[in-house]
Amino acid sequence: MNEQPIRWGIAPIGWRNDDMPEIGAGNTLSHLLSDIVVAGFEGTEVGGFFPDAQALNKELALRNLRIAGQWFSSYIIRDGIELVIEPFRKQCQYLKEVKADVIVVSEQTGSIQGTEQNVFAEKPNFNEAEWEQLCAGLNELGAVAKEYGLRLVYHHHMGTGVQTAEEVDRLMDGTDPAQVALLYDTGHIFVSDGDYMMLLRKHIGRIGHVHFKDARRAVLDDCRESGKSFMQSFLSGMFTVPGDGCIDFREVYDLLLEHGYYGWIVIEAEQDPDVAHPLEYALIARRYIDGQLLNRLQV
Numbered sequence: 001m002n003e004q005p006i007r008w009g010i011a012p013i014g015w016r017n018d019d020m021p022e023i024g025a026g027n028t029l030s031h032l033l034s035d036i037v038v039a040g041f042e043g044t045e046v047g048g049f050f051p052d053a054q055a056l057n058k059e060l061a062l063r064n065l066r067i068a069g070q071w072f073s074s075y076i077i078r079d080g081i082e083l084v085i086e087p088f089r090k091q092c093q094y095l096k097e098v099k100a101d102v103i104v105v106s107e108q109t110g111s112i113q114g115t116e117q118n119v120f121a122e123k124p125n126f127n128e129a130e131w132e133q134l135c136a137g138l139n140e141l142g143a144v145a146k147e148y149g150l151r152l153v154y155h156h157h158m159g160t161g162v163q164t165a166e167e168v169d170r171l172m173d174g175t176d177p178a179q180v181a182l183l184y185d186t187g188h189i190f191v192s193d194g195d196y197m198m199l200l201r202k203h204i205g206r207i208g209h210v211h212f213k214d215a216r217r218a219v220l221d222d223c224r225e226s227g228k229s230f231m232q233s234f235l236s237g238m239f240t241v242p243g244d245g246c247i248d249f250r251e252v253y254d255l256l257l258e259h260g261y262y263g264w265i266v267i268e269a270e271q272d273p274d275v276a277h278p279l280e281y282a283l284i285a286r287r288y289i290d291g292q293l294l295n296r297l298q299v
């Protein structure tokens, strides 16, 4: 019996990547979901290639899998909240139909995550008025998400205006804890700031969803030095699954448990699936979770 109030998932991003839909395009939904079962995970997040809710629910039920949530790119600052609410509601409705728990929001105004720009040096920075507009808009979206039984979790992300620990502080200070929770992504904060524990300690009470993404230090250093874009960096192998990089997930997991975190921890490691076999890496993650996190040997 699983006594942990935590659900373990793995994201489609190792098989197919919404930031670069051309990679892994031959990997079907059936292939992905069946690999997830083989690797022993309970669910996944919705990818851009997923079908309508009815078709997805059928495939999930056949494999006893669940949906944790789905990414939503918001443009609150660029477009204004009024224009964001309609597509947001549409996505919430879909997520309600597939019985998801969270909607993952990332403000993409000025984002360079999908461009060829140097992700280590050219991120956008919001001014005071923009921060206020963003925070107020997120509070509104959080209230809308609740109508659909979902929790809005904000994803700090490389190449965006909410990337560093300081920027996450600003966002958390400016938003209502009842409407906006935090998605803690180990890989993004490590690549951005190096220290991944400080953010976790500071905002542990606001965390509503977790992405476990590991990083290869030597590749990261090389990408930073050569000023690579976000996409070039992950194609070079900057990210990997837990157990294959330099992040110590034991301290992360322990702190989450200590503070009674419940909800999803989703393994999320974007690599080129032609280089990093998705099932092989899912199994590496599974072995690490089982051996280093769940059934740790006491010494």
Ligand SMILES: O=C1C[C@@H](O)[C@H](O)[C@@H](O)C1=O
Residues within 6 Å of the ligand: 013, 018, 019, 071, 113, 155, 185, 188, 211, 268, 270
């Ligand atoms: O949660 C995520 C979703 C992806 O689309 C994104 O680019 C990735 O880095 C991530 O952390």
Ligand SMILES: [Co+2]
Residues within 6 Å of the ligand: 155, 185, 211, 268
């Ligand atoms: Co993530």
